[in-house]
Amino acid sequence: MYKLEARDIQLYYGQKHALKGISMAIKPNTVTAFIGPSGCGKSTFLRCFNRMNDLIDTCRIEGEILIDGRDIYKDRINVVDHRKKIGMVFQKPNPFPKSIFENVAYGLRINGITHKKFLEETVERSLRQAALWDEVKDDLKKSALALSGGQQQRLCIARTLAVEPSVILMDEPCSALDPISTAKVEELIHELKNKYTIVMVTHNMQQAARVSDRTAFFYLGELIEYDDTPTIFTNPAKEATQNYVTGRFG
Numbered sequence: 366m367y368k369l370e371a372r373d374i375q376l377y378y379g380q381k382h383a384l385k386g387i388s389m390a391i392k393p394n395t396v397t398a399f400i401g402p403s404g405c406g407k408s409t410f411l412r413c414f415n416r417m418n419d420l421i422d423t424c425r426i427e428g429e430i431l432i433d434g435r436d437i438y439k440d441r442i443n444v445v446d447h448r449k450k451i452g453m454v455f456q457k458p459n460p461f462p463k464s465i466f467e468n469v470a471y472g473l474r475i476n477g478i479t480h481k482k483f484l485e486e487t488v489e490r491s492l493r494q495a496a497l498w499d500e501v502k503d504d505l506k507k508s509a510l511a512l513s514g515g516q517q518q519r520l521c522i523a524r525t526l527a528v529e530p531s532v533i534l535m536d537e538p539c540s541a542l543d544p545i546s547t548a549k550v551e552e553l554i555h556e557l558k559n560k561y562t563i564v565m566v567t568h569n570m571q572q573a574a575r576v577s578d579r580t581a582f583f584y585l586g587e588l589i590e591y592d593d594t595p596t597i598f599t600n601p602a603k604e605a606t607q608n609y610v611t612g613r614f615g
C-alpha cells in the first residue's frame with residue numbers, strides 16, 4: 366500500500382488556482398523531492414499532507430489526500446491528532462526559547478507525558494537519531510538558541526522525531542545552512558528513511574539528486590513529471606523538466 370496518495374488535487378487561494386489536478390502516490394520508506402521554480406506550488410502541495418493549508422482562510426481544496434489509505438479530508442478525523450502523525454521541518458530552524466532537553470521533550474509534554482525516565486530516554490533516542498547527541502549530551506540544559514544554525518535544524522528534526530510521526534515533511538530544510546551542516550542533514554535524511562517516509566521541497570538540484578528516490582517537477586501549479594530521481598535528472602520524458610534540471614530556466 367502507498368503511504369501517501371494525492372488524487373486530483375485542486376487548490377485555490379481565493380480566485381488563484383494554485384494546484385491544478387495533482388495526483389501522486391508515494392511508497393513508504395522513501396524520500397521524495399519536490400522541485401520547480403519559485404511559486405509553482407511545491408510548498409502548497411506539501412502542506413496538503415498535514416492540512417496546514419486549513420489555517421489559511423482563503424484556501425479551498427478539492428480532491429483526495431490519503432495517508433495509509435485513509436482520506437484525511439473526508440473521513441471524520443481529528444486534525445490535531447492527525448498532525449501529530451505528520452512531522453514538519455521548516456526552512457528556518459525554529460527552536461523554542463527553552464533548553465535543548467525541553468525542546469525535544471516538548472511534544473511529549475503537551476501530550477501529557479511526565480514520566481521522567483521515559484522523557485529522558487526519548488530525548489536521548491531522538492537526539493541520537495538526529496545525529497546531534499554527541500554534540501549536545503553534556504549541555505542538555507543549555508538554551509537551544511545558543512546552538513549553531515545547523516545544530517538548531519537537527520534539534521528541530523529531533524523534536525519532530527520524539528513524537529514518532531510516520532511521515533516527515535521538510536520545506537527547504539537546508540536552505541539556511543552552510544555546506545557542512547547541509548551534508549549532515551542530508552546524511553540524516555538518508556538514515557531516517559529506514560523508519561519514516563520523507564517528502565521534501567528543495568531548490569537545490571544536487572540535493573534532490575543526492576538524497577531522493579523519487580522526484581516531482583512542478584511548474585505553474587501543475588505536476589509536470591514524477592519519476593525515479595535518476596530518470597528525472599538524466600533522461601526525463603518532458604522537455605520542460607530537462608530545461609529545468611539543466612538550469613536553462615527557473
Ligand SMILES: Nc1ncnc2c1ncn2[C@@H]1O[C@H](COP(=O)(O)OP(=O)(O)OP(=O)(O)O)[C@@H](O)[C@H]1O
Nearest residue numbers: 378381383401402403404405406407408409410421
Ligand atoms: N497564503 C497564501 N495566500 C495566497 N496565495 C498564496 C498563499 N501561499 C501561496 N500562495 C500562492 O500560491 C502559489 C504557490 O505558492 P507556493 O508557496 O506553494 O510555491 P513554491 O513552489 O513553494 O514557491 P517557493 O519555491 O518560492 O517557496 C504562488 O503563486 C503563491 O503566491
